[in-house]
Amino acid sequence: xxxxxxxxxxxxxxxxxxxxxxxxxxxxxxxxxxxxxxxxxxxxxxxxxxxxxxxxxxxxxxxxxxxxxxxxxxxxxxxxxxxxxxxxxxxxxxxxxxxxxxxxxxxxxxxxxxxxxxxxxxxxxxxxxxxxxxxxxxxxxxxxxxxxxxxxxxxxxxxxxxxxxxxxxxxxxxxxxxxxxxxxxxxxxxxxxxxxxxxxxxxxxxxxxxxxxxxxxxxxxxxxxxxxxxxxxxxxxxxxxxxxxxxxxxxxxxxxxxxxxxxxxxxxxxxxxxxxxxxxxxxxxxxxxxxxxxxxxxxxxxxxxxxxxxxxxxxxxxxxxxxxxxxxxxxxxxxxxxxxxxxxxxxxxxxxxxxxxxxxxxxxxxxxxxxxxxxxxxxxxxxxxxxxxxx
Numbered sequence: 001x002x003x004x005x006x007x008x009x010x011x012x013x014x015x016x017x018x019x020x021x022x023x024x025x026x027x028x029x030x031x032x033x034x035x036x037x038x039x040x041x042x043x044x045x046x047x048x049x050x051x052x053x054x055x056x057x058x059x060x061x062x063x064x065x066x067x068x069x070x071x072x073x074x075x076x077x078x079x080x081x082x083x084x085x086x087x088x089x090x091x092x093x094x095x096x097x098x099x100x101x102x103x104x105x106x107x108x109x110x111x112x113x114x115x116x117x118x119x120x121x122x123x124x125x126x127x128x129x130x131x132x133x134x135x136x137x138x139x140x141x142x143x144x145x146x147x148x149x150x151x152x153x154x155x156x157x158x159x160x161x162x163x164x165x166x167x168x169x170x171x172x173x174x175x176x177x178x179x180x181x182x183x184x185x186x187x188x189x190x191x192x193x194x195x196x197x198x199x200x201x202x203x204x205x206x207x208x209x210x211x212x213x214x215x216x217x218x219x220x221x222x223x224x225x226x227x228x229x230x231x232x233x234x235x236x237x238x239x240x241x242x243x244x245x246x247x248x249x250x251x252x253x254x255x256x257x258x259x260x261x262x263x264x265x266x267x268x269x270x271x272x273x274x275x276x277x278x279x280x281x282x283x284x285x286x287x288x289x290x291x292x293x294x295x296x297x298x299x300x301x302x303x304x305x306x307x308x309x310x311x312x313x314x315x316x317x318x319x320x321x322x323x324x325x326x327x328x329x330x331x332x333x334x335x336x337x338x339x340x341x342x343x344x345x346x347x348x349x350x351x352x353x354x355x356x357x358x359x360x361x362x363x364x365x366x367x368x369x370x371x372x373x374x375x376x377x378x379x380x381x382x383x384x385x386x387x388x389x390x391x
Contacts, residue, residue, distance in 0.1 A: 013329075013347055013348060014122060014126075014348070015121070015122050015123075015344070015348040015349075018329075018332075018344065018345065018347075018348050019037075022037070022332070022336060022342055025333065025336045025337065026336060026342060032340055033336060033340040033341070033342060034340060034341050034342065034361075034365060034368060034369040034372065035342045035358075035369075036341055036342055036343050036357050036358055036359065036361075036369045036370075036373060037342050037343060037344045037356065037357075037358050038358040038360060038361070039170070039228065039316065039317055039356075039358045040227060040228040040229075040231045040233075040316060040358075040360060041230070041231040041282065041283045041286045041287070041316065041360045042231055042286070042360070042361075042362075043231045043232060043233075043234065044230065044231060044232075044279060044282045047278060047279065047282060048232065048234075048268075048272070051268070051271050051272055051275055052268055052271070055268075055271040060267070061267065061270075061271060062074065063075075063266075063267045063270035063271055063274075064263065064264075064267040065263070065267070066263065067092070067260045067261050067262075067263050067266055068260045069255050069260065070260075071090065071091055071092035071239075071261075072092055072261070072263075072266040072267065072269070072270055074267075074270040074273075074274075075092055075237070075239075075266055075269055075270045075273060076090045076092065078270065078273035078274060078276070079239060079241075079273070082208050082273070082276065083208055083209065083211065083241065084208075084209040084210070085213075085214055085241055086214075086215070088244045088247075089214040089215070089241050089242060089243065089244060089247070090239055090240070090241055091239060091240045091242075091247050091250060091251060091254070092237070092238070092239050092261055092266060093223075093225075093238040093239060093240060093254075093261065094236045094237075094238065094261050094262070095225050095227060095233075095236045095237070095238040096198065096200050096223050096224060096225040096227065096238040097123055097127070097238075098238065099223040099225075099238045099239065099240045100123065100124065100127045100164075100196070100198070100223055101127045101130065101131065102240070102250055102253060102254060102257075103196060103221055103223070103240065103250060104127055104128055104130075104131040104133055104162075105131045105253055105257075106249045106250040106252070106253040107161075107162065107194060107246075107249060107250070108128075108131065108133050108161055108162060110132050110133070111159060112133055112134075112159060112160075112161035112162070113133065113134045113135065113136060113157055113159045113160045113161060114128045114133055114134070114135050114136075114160070114161070114162045114163075114164055115135075115136055115137070115138055115152070115155055115156060115157075115160045115162070115163045115164065116128070116135050116136070116137055116138075116163075116164045117137070117138060117140050117147075117164065117165045117166065117169070118137040118138065118139055118140065118349075118350045118351065119140065119145070119171055119172075119319065119346065119349035119350050119351035119354070120137075120140075120164075120165075120166065120170065120171075120349060120350065121166065121170045121171070121198070121349065122348065122349070122350075124164045124198075134159070136155070136157060136160070137155075137350070138151055138152050138155035138163075139151065140169065140172075142172070142308075142310075142319070142321055142351075142354070143308055143309055143310040143320075143321065144172075144174055144310040145169050145172040145174045145310075145319070146174070146176070146180075147165065147176050147180055147181075147184065149180060149183050149184045149187055152184060152187075153187055156191065156193070160193060161192075161193060161194065162193060162194040162195070162196055163184070163188055163193060163194070163195050163196070164196045164198070165195070165196070165197055165198070166197070166198040166199075166200075166201070167181065167197055167198070167199060167201075167202060168201035168202055168204060168205065168314060168315040170198070170200075170201060170317065170349075171317060171318075171319040171344070171346075171349045171351075171354075171356040172310075172317070172318060172319040173201065173204075173313060173314050173315030173316065173317040173318050173319070174310070174314060174315075175202075175205055175314050175315075178210065178211065178212070181195075181197070181211075181212055182212065182217065185212060185217040185219060185220050186217070188219060189217065189218070189219040193219065194219050194220075194221060194246075195217075195219055195220045195221070196220075196221045196223065197212065197220065197221070197222050197223070198223050198224075199211070199222050199223060199224040200223070200224050200225055200227065200228040200229070201228050201315045201316070201317070202224065203224075203228075203229045203280075203283070204228075204283070204287065204314065204315040204316055205314060205315070206284065214241055214242050214243045214246075215243060217243075218243035218245065218246060219243075219246070220242065220243075221240055221241070221242040221246060222240070222241040222242065223238065223239070223240055223241075224238065224239060224241075225237060225238035225239070226238075226269055226272065228316075229279075229283065230272065230279045230280075230282065230283060231282075231283070232269075232272065232279075234265075235265045235266070235268055235269045235272070236261070236262060236265055237261070237265060237266055237269035286316075286360050286361075286362075287316060287360065289362075289363050290316075290359050290360055290361060290363070290366055291312075291313050291359070293359075293363065293366055293367065293370070294313060294318070294357075294359040294366065294370065295311055295312055295313055297370035297371075297373075297374065298311065298313075298318070298320060298357075298370075299311060300374065301320075301373075301374050301377065302320075304374075304378065305323055306322070306323060306374070306377040306378060306381065307320040307321060307322055307323060307377070308320060308321040308323060309321070313359075316358060316359060316360040317356055317357065317358050317359070318356070318357050318359070319346070319349075319351075319354050319355070319356050319357075320354065320355065320357070321353055321354050322353060322354065322355055322377065323381075324381060324384060325353060325380070325381075325384070326352055326353050327352065328345040328346045328347060328352055328353055328354060328355050329345040329347045329352070331345065331355070331380060332344065332345040332355065334376075334380060335372075335373070335376045335380070338376065338379070339372045339373070339375060339376035339379075340372060341369050341372040341373050341376060343355040343356065343357050343373065344356040344357075344358075357373075
C-alpha cells in the first residue's frame with residue numbers, strides 16, 4: 001500500500017534531492033552565489049578545535065568512556081542539568097534523524113499510521129516509509145502555523161498510533177506554547193497515541209527548562225541534537241527524552257540494531273556541553289545580529305506586496321508565502337541563476353507557494369543575500385505580470 005495518496009505525493013519532493021540540484025546550480029556559472037537555506041548557525045570550527053585540543057592535550061578526558069550498549073554518562077549528566085529532566089529519561093543517538101527512525105521502529109509496527117504535520121520536514125515521512133509505517137497529514141495553517149489541538153484530533157484515523165510535530169516548527173521557525181503541547185499530549189494519551197516532538201530548533205528560543213515533563217506525560221518523546229543547537233552536525237550527537245518505560249523498547253532496539261554511538265564523537269560532544277556557555281554564546285551572538293536585520297528586510301518585502309509572513313521571527317528559519325507565485329520550485333531555480341541567492345522551495349515541505357529562508361549568517365553576507373532576494377522577487381513578479389498581460 002502507498003504510504004500516502006497520489007495527490008499528497010505530488011505536493012512533496014525530496015529536500016535532499018533539492019539540495020543536490022541547488023548545489024550543482026550554485027557551483028556552475030558565475031561564482032558568488034549566497035545560500036539563504038542553511039538551517040543552523042555556522043559551525044564554530046575554531047571553538048571546536050580549541051575544545052578538542054584542550055580536553056585531549058594530556059590524554060583522553062574523563063568523558064572518553066565506553067558507550068557500548070549505553071549512552072555516554074557525561075552527556076546524560078549535562079543534558080539532564082541543561083533541560084532539567086531525570087537522567088533515566090535520556091537516551092543518546094547518532095543524531096536526531098536516527099532517533100526518529102529508532103522511535104518508529106521500536107514503538108510502531110506494520111498497520112500503524114503516523115499523523116505528521118504539514119508543512120513539515122520530509123524526514124518524518126521518509127523514516128516512516130523506511131519502517132513500513134503509513135503516513136497521513138494534518139495542516140498547520142500559515143502565516144503563523146499554529147497547532148490546533150482540535151484539528152489534530154479530528155485528523156486521527158483508527159490506525160493512527162503516533163503524531164509527529166516539530167517545535168520550533170520546521171520550516172516556519174514558529175514556537176508552540178507549552179500549554180498547547182500539554183493539551184495535545186493529554187488528548188492523545190487518552191486515545192493511546194504517542195506524541196513525537198522534534199526539538200532540534202527549540203534552543204533558539206533560549207528556554208532550556210520547563211518543556212514537556214517526561215514523567216507527567218508518559219506518551220511523549222522529545223528528540224534533539226547538537227546539529228542545529230550549536231551548528232555541530234559533525235559530532236552526530238542526538239538524544240531522545242522520554243519516560244523510562246517508553247525508552248525500554250527503544251533501548252532494546254538500539255542494542256539489537258546499532259549497539260552504540262561513536263565513543264570519540266560523543267566524548268567531544270560531552271566536552272562541548274561542558275563548555276556550553278561559549279557555544280550558546282556563539283548561537284546567541286549570531287541571532288541577535290541576524291534576526292532584527294532579517295525582520296526589517298522581510299517587513300519591507302511584505303510592505304511591497306512581495307511576501308506574506310508572520311513577524312516577529314523566533315528561530316533561525318522562516319517560511320514566508322510568496323505573493324502570486326504557486327510554483328516556488330521554479331522560482332527557487334530562477335533566483336539561483338539570475339540573482340545568485342538560494343532559498344528552499346515550499347514543495348520540499350509539502351507547501352508550494354512558500355519558501356524557507358535560513359538567516360543565521362554573518363551580517364555582511366546576510367545583508368547582501370536579503371538585498372538580492374528582494375530584488376529577485378520584485379523582478380520575478382514583473383516578469384509574471386508581463387507574461388499574464390501577453391496571455
